[in-house]
Amino acid sequence: GENVEQHPSTLSVQEGDSAVIKCTYSDSASNYFPWYKQELGKGPQLIIDIRSNVGEKKDQRIAVTLNKTAKHFSLHITETQPEDSAVYFCAASISDYKLSFGAGTTVTVRA
Amino acid sequence: ETGVTQTPRHLVMGMTNKKSLKCEQHLGHNAMYWYKQSAKKPLELMFVYSLEERVENNSVPSRFSPECPNSSHLFLHLHTLQPEDSALYLCASSFGLADNEQFFGPGTRLTVL
Numbered sequence: 259g260e261n262v263e264q265h266p267s268t269l270s271v272q273e274g275d276s277a278v279i280k281c282t283y284s285d286s287a288s289n290y291f292p293w294y295k296q297e298l299g300k301g302p303q304l305i306i307d308i309r310s311n312v313g314e315k316k317d318q319r320i321a322v323t324l325n326k327t328a329k330h331f332s333l334h335i336t337e338t339q340p341e342d343s344a345v346y347f348c349a350a351s352i353s354d355y356k357l358s359f360g361a362g363t364t365v366t367v368r369a
Numbered sequence: 370e371t372g373v374t375q376t377p378r379h380l381v382m383g384m385t386n387k388k389s390l391k392c393e394q395h396l397g398h399n400a401m402y403w404y405k406q407s408a409k410k411p412l413e414l415m416f417v418y419s420l421e422e423r424v425e426n427n428s429v430p431s432r433f434s435p436e437c438p439n440s441s442h443l444f445l446h447l448h449t450l451q452p453e454d455s456a457l458y459l460c461a462s463s464f465g466l467a468d469n470e471q472f473f474g475p476g477t478r479l480t481v482l
Contacts, residue, residue, distance in 0.1 A: 300476075301371065304472075307469070357414070361411050362409070
């Protein structure tokens with residue numbers, strides 16, 4: 259099955275700096291790559307996603323890039339703010355509902 | 370709020386107890402999911418229901434028994450659990466199986482003594 263690896267496991271950044279989280283996947287048939295944000299005491303919430311026919315997608319301060327050849331995708335958060343502190347999960351999907359998740363990155367934004 | 374609610378939020382049970390977790394979605398979705406979230410591990414898909422029919426049982430031990438009486442409600446019945454079953458159990462829903470976007474509830478933090 260699909261194997262998704264996520265790095266780093268923890269990330270501390272100064273407020274205003276950028277944060278980058280990287281994920282690799284094993285199955286070249288994967289075609290959907292969502293990113294979820296999980297705040298303390300809450301369930302994961304989708305923040306951005308990308309499909310395999312697109313190389314980059316932006317939504318305000320967050321962006322995701324996909325390199326199908328290398329089988330990796332990344333989440334970029336610019337101008338980080340304290341409310342960006344959370345656990346972020348990447349995932350990859352070969353088909354429909356089956357999401358294979360990474361182990362998560364705990365992001366801490368220092369004021 | 371994501372439109373997916375879970376009760377209880379916290380549960381402590383002994384290994385011989387029987388308890389149930391409840392999930393309700395107010396989004397008009399047709400597919401519902403149970404995930405197990407353990408510390409520092411990827412989310413593990415446990416069960417998937419579509420239009421009240423189970424379509425996925427991801428090799429989950431029989432001490433976990435799901436029930437989906439209608440498309441808005443999903444239960445996870447627990448009996449004779451083990452301490453290693455302690456985790457956060459997340460419910461999610463999506464419009465359909467072909468819809469990748471899943472909406473998660475806040476989870477039930479389960480502790481098995």
